Ligand SMILES: Cc1cc2nc3c(=O)[nH]c(=O)nc-3n(C[C@H](O)[C@H](O)[C@H](O)COP(=O)(O)OP(=O)(O)OC[C@H]3O[C@@H](n4cnc5c(N)ncnc54)[C@H](O)[C@@H]3O)c2cc1C
């Protein structure tokens with residue numbers, strides 16, 4: 001008899017199976033939910049996706065509910081194989097189990113060998129996503145024609161976005177049972193963060209495919225223009241909101257890339273919208289996945305900016321009601337209510353706030369992982385530590401994403417309704433992002449010498465009296481909600 005294929009909770013799409021007759025193992029291990037708090041909607045997605053997959057596979061699948069994964073494997077007995085897990089901890093566990101065969105990774109486009117060959121070719125040069133993306137386009141024959149044409153105009157703050165929202169997903173009896181189980185676990189002491197809501201995100205391949213098809217037909221055309229925009233009135237803008245579907249393994253990224261390219265060829269969306277979307281999947285997503293395995297875990301001990309402050313409770317608990325700063329209150333409420341925010345909100349509102357205040361990167365990584373429905377180790381290490389929380393990743397080219405309130409005002413409609421004034425760094429109306437930005441520059445100036453943008457920003461603020469006043473004000477603000 002062929003071995004069971006163990007499908008982990010992030011390996012639930014058809015591309016994680018080959019032989020249509022092979023028996024399948026699925027495991028719900030309580031240790032995952034007990035170990036550390038998780039967003040309630042993320043816990044729901046994981047359980048619902050596992051149970052839906054078991055229902056789809058019928059007699060072919062066995063779904064075991066145990067305390068630990070080891071118990072489940074012991075209960076099943078016999079030979080088991082699993083595709084390469086998506087975290088170092090899970091890989092180490094899989095390798096420690098006798099009789100468990102670890103197969104090559106799936107759910108990504110580039111092979112580890114191809115990435116290593118590319119990275120090793122330029123031994124001394126910093127690794128840049130743009131070079132990797134260019135190489136990947138060539139390797140996979142995607143968007144090979146020169147782009148040409150004008151770049152899409154970034155919309156003004158109040159330009160309306162006229163696209164339908166992602167279509168709703170329907171809950172069923174499986175979701176109802178998941179909700180009852182999670183209520184019971186919570187009563188038994190398992191800690192969740194965030195609010196429950198009717199399920200917002202796909203849990204099956206079919207639901208995710210329907211979302212992708214809707215996105216390509218109705219939303220992709222505006223993706224490029226609205227990528228870096230933030231709006232208090234529209235949490236999703238033209239984003240695909242498919243990250244949890246990719247990360248649960250419901251969608252295979254390579255066909256998604258091909259279909260996005262086809263959407264351009266069919267005239268559904270301009271190249272200026274399709275290219276940035278494909279760049280996220282074939283560029284960023286692949287690059288960060290490969291970096292996670294290529295760069296040794298010791299990179300965490302690299303050339304940190306000093307960042308030793310703990311995360312304050314209001315942030316950890318997603319207490320958006322305690323926050324007056326409109327941008328941060330809105331994004332934090334989105335995380336509390338939806339377990340999701342788009343890229344600019346994560347980078348410029350959440351990560352930027354923590355970077356300015358020197359919050360501990362490892363705690364911020366943990367916070368992102370637990371609070372987001374798509375939160376996953378391999379993105380987070382490089383994204384939070386490398387981009388949001390500037391740290392030397394060895395050979396990886398990174399910059400600190402520190403910006404002030406005036407920048408947030410340029411790309412959002414938040415500031416008009418805020419009690420603070422984006423240009424002010426000092427006084428009662430001082431924007432916490434502007435005061436925080438200046439304080440960050442003054443505290444870290446010498447370490448930012450190789451960043452021309454921040455060096456120029458620092459040089460423009462050379463009044464010692466103003467500097468001392470800003471530093472004292474931000475020190476006083478401490479970890480109070482802004
Ligand atoms: C501080 C910080 C933390 C983040 N943490 C995560 C995380 O835990 N998990 C996660 O999947 N993404 C993470 N991202 C990347 C990105 O913000 C999300 O993937 C994206 O916002 C998800 O929304 P979407 O599906 O609408 O993406 P879209 O904008 O529609 O992009 C399409 C797809 O491309 C991929 N993608 C987009 N941007 C990135 C990126 N920068 N890196 C890797 N893949 C990307 C995702 O799979 C996404 O679904 C993080 C970004 C930042 C700045």
Ligand code: SF4
Pocket residue numbers: 325326327328404405406408409414415418419420421422431432433434
């Ligand atoms: S003024 Fe500052 S705190 Fe208020 S919304 Fe703008 S950037 Fe955010």
